[in-house]
Amino acid sequence: MAACTDLPFRLIAREKGLAFSFLEMVSAQALVRENEKTLRLLKTAPGDRPLGAQLLGCDPDNMAAAARIIEDLGFDLLDLNLGCPVKKVTSNGEGSALLKEPAKAAKVFSAVKRSVKRIPVTVKMRKGFQDDSGEEAVRMAKIAQAEGLSAVTVHGRTQAQGYSGRADYAAIGKVKEAVGIPVIGNGDVVSAEDAQRLKAESRCDGIMVGRGGLGNPWIYRNLERAMTGSEDPPYVPDVAERRRTLLKHLELEVEHLGERLAALNMRRIILWYTQGLPNCKALRVAVCRTTDVVLIKRMIEDYFDALPCELPPPMAPILLAE
Template identity: 40%
Template sequence: MSKSLTIGDVTVPGRVLMAPMTGVTDLPFRILASKLGAAYVATEMVAAKELARARPDVARRAAVGAGLPLTVIQLVGRDPGQMAEGARMAEQAGADIVDLNFGCPAKEVTGSAAGSALMRTPDLACRIMEAVVGATGRPVTVKMRLGWDDDSRNAADLATRAEALGVKAVTVHGRTRQQFYTGRADWDAVGAVKAAVRIPVIVNGDIVTPEDARTALERSGADGLMLGRGVYGRPWLAAHLEQALSGATAPQEPGPEARLAIVIDHLRASIDFYGLPLGLKMFRKHLGWYIEQAPWPADPQHRRQAKARICRLDDPAAVEQEMAGLWRRNLPGDLNSAVETPPQFADTAVA
């Protein structure tokens, strides 16, 4: 299997992609994940209607920054004209790929007939795809679910129509909207989409480990895979799984010193981008995930207590000190000296 994906005129130098996630894949996270080896990290979901109005918070979500190997901007909405205008703005902002959200299950999105609600109105979804493909010279992709519910699994049909309209790739989360995130993703069902089209198909849902990655690709026949919630507290996961799929060497999770450096780098980048106090506030969810994903403190109760204590701090320097102390108190003695002072990465440009 190829080690890259071709989407229109864009070559993605890998097969493990990171999904757009509101409140997660902001610019500081995307720069960090890219630096750690991720080949593709999409922006947060951007409302096309609000992007066209240049609302500051929405524009910030689509911030492209500098130094990223690939810029993917995902748009959500239900009006073909607004989605087309959003695509034009995304291209002007430097998007390499414009992705359309037909998969978000959140009630605030489906309640406005957008996201995965568009799978209930495939004709409207097609009008959106046609308008966006006609509005931009960049490759257009679509992220969808298997369908609205088990009685209307129409992903293969919608993907076939998308291909005919000029869409260059589709990502399929192996659940229906009504499942939200319950049960297990059905990777086999994604195989029906792959069989229906010639464009690349990317499988999504419940992919966290190297074994998950290999099994999802085998069962779906997909060309690549996309990570979602599995990257919480593990921005290195895409690179980790990419290495596992290459079969060259056995991939290793970052060690204690490297993990602490990642946390500190991410914190500082968030504050540089958002300023204070917003930067620390935006980082707290990531901070909680980093503590949850660390193998220390080993006792879950102690871990919860550490998370509660550190996430209440309102001084970035105190956060750094507490995180270094947490590492120092819970590592074997011969590793303590490695984390007495938080290690630093090179300065990260967040523009």
């Protein structure tokens, strides 16, 4: 997820049980031009494996060149973005706009597949651009399969929906019925019950979690356990663990991105970890007013010191949109 799933986020998530992680999307054009900010987005570390990279673009030659770079950088998988709903992206014909251009998408898939030799190529798409039926995703998944892609992920919303309404798991099921390659379901999974419903309604082969992991890195192990038949109740971290995890997230931000960027990123990160907690507004406002990471650390410590032992479980800021 753009501006969310950076290296510190992924390291924390993996420590708490995430099995496979993706980088945020990067523009194929910017990557080929060796844009410095784009190269920074690809920053990883030895513990950050297995790891998929994702490319955004619609020009077959450009996507093929960028795909080669991704493979040479040593990523484990390459995903192609046919899901981004943002106007700035779709007005260039990229992201979810490709759902309306099956012939062009086929050329992109084919060019990328020819240029990548060792790693699997997958595609992530919305269920449609404007068409609510799920048929656009079905059509695109069949093209992906025909061009030799290894799997498809479907977010059960249209581009037109943005993040409103609820993800349509039946549409994901239509894709699953239509192709033989693995189908990964995505959208609104914030609990084991959601994951079980997604699996039951779509019969998908895997589950991708986006916003549900923000400030709740414990979700991955809880989902894994529920999906493998464990009867145990979900693990709920205590106040001390939540405090430790947030402070570790801050520490990793500083270590990998430097103090200034870390402080700016904390404005977002603090929202995730304090969702649903008492008296969080003052802390959130105070973090937004400083770029001093030592001060931020102290503010977090003071805030958690004053919290009661009994807290509501971690909850995702589910309304957060791109």
